[in-house]
Amino acid sequence: MRGARPRVFMMDLWAIVPYYTAYLSKALLAEGVNLQVGSISYYLDPKCFSERGIQPDPGLLNVVGRFRLPPLPRRVLKLAEALVNMAALAVRFLIAPPDVIHVQFLPMFRWRLPLDRWLLGLCRWRGAKIVLTVHDLLPHDTGESYKRTFLNLYRFVDAIICHSDYVKARLAAEFSVPEEKIWVIPHGPFFYDLPASVSAGAFESLGIKHHGVMVLWQGIIFPYKGIDLLLRAWQQVEAGGSDAHLVVAGTGSPELVEQIREQIAQFGLNRVEMLFRFVSAEELVALYRAADVVVYPYRAITTSGALATGLALGKAIVASDLPVFRELLTNRENALLVNPENTAELAAALVEITHNATLREQLSRSVRKMNFGDQSWLSIAAKTREVYTHVLALECVP
CATH class of the missing domain: 3.40.50.2000 (Glycogen Phosphorylase B;)
Incomplete structure (x- = not known):
């Protein structure tokens, strides 16, 4: 040396x-x-x-x-x-x-x-x-x-x-x-070092209506991250009479953003809120802390900073059953894992977790025990x- x-x-x-x-x-x-x-x-x-x-x-x-x-x-x-x-x-x-x-x-x-x-x-x-x-x-x-x-x-x-x-x-x-x-x-993990309590203004600045069970997709928008699959699955969540609402927050090309808007309109989805802008670190933490569930419906992945954030902030997780995710997540122990691109499985997992507060708390508790931090x-x-x-x-x- x-x-x-x-x-x-x-x-x-x-x-x-x-x-x-x-x-x-x-x-x-x-x-x-x-x-x-x-x-x-x-x-x-x-x-x-x-x-x-x-x-x-x-x-x-x-x-x-x-x-x-x-x-x-x-x-x-x-x-x-x-x-x-x-x-x-x-x-x-x-x-x-x-x-x-x-x-x-x-x-x-x-x-x-x-x-x-x-x-x-x-x-x-x-x-x-x-x-x-x-x-x-x-x-x-x-x-x-x-x-x-x-x-x-x-x-x-x-x-x-x-x-x-x-x-x-x-x-x-x-x-x-x-x-x-x-x-x-x-x-x-990211953002675990920010204050545990977030200001009311941070969440209000997002313009998100916090009502019912909140499911969050967050990140940079790319096709491989499966927002289209999530929206297809969300039709069954809304059809099941749940009070859950989905927040899609991220930035991406104007073409991809427009495709998401068109898909929401095509499916007639009423409980989807879109936040297509950069979210500051404080707003991001407010968004994650408000979410009851975070979802990662990816088709493929090498690594995921968004997942690291969800783990660091102790959230209940629904994710694709991909090899990289399996090294951190175990089905029904600290997440619900579904076959990639299987919208029926994704929909069933979302319906179950949005209706079952006990399951959400169990998964969240298991994630918190993973102790991501300094x-x-x-x-x-x-x-x-x-x-x-x-x-x-x-x-x-x-």
């Missing part, structure tokens, strides 16, 4: 996964890791890092993320800022590279000019070790279009962190990654530090 405290650069230059980066970085700093967080401010929550004691350093500029701008100007300015920052980092790392670069996301990797990938190549040439966290095996809803591109990336890095044994098995089987190169470290992230940080130690020792192997 190089010195007593090797230098680690946490790389999420465009703040693509800001909460994961922030929570992990906070825990690593608490573990004594000599860490620099390479990220701009998250434009939707500029205090995401500072509230957790982190001062991000993306290279030279950190301006665009501090302001709410219209989408097109923001993208243009963000790209210009990124180019300046990568040039500054290239000069800095050419002179004094970090010992480890821990990559969270490479937003330019699929471009014809993958500048962030080239920056890693420069650092590798200068002796830095590269650790990659796999948040998604392949970009969602792209099939295998980028499989060769990601296969090359997985071969290039020195170690890979994923969040489940299922993803590790797929990395080995589908991308021929040696198992000794893959480390399984769980995904930690200790979870400290454990994650300790394991992550082991990865750094491992890759730095690789240079000593003949």
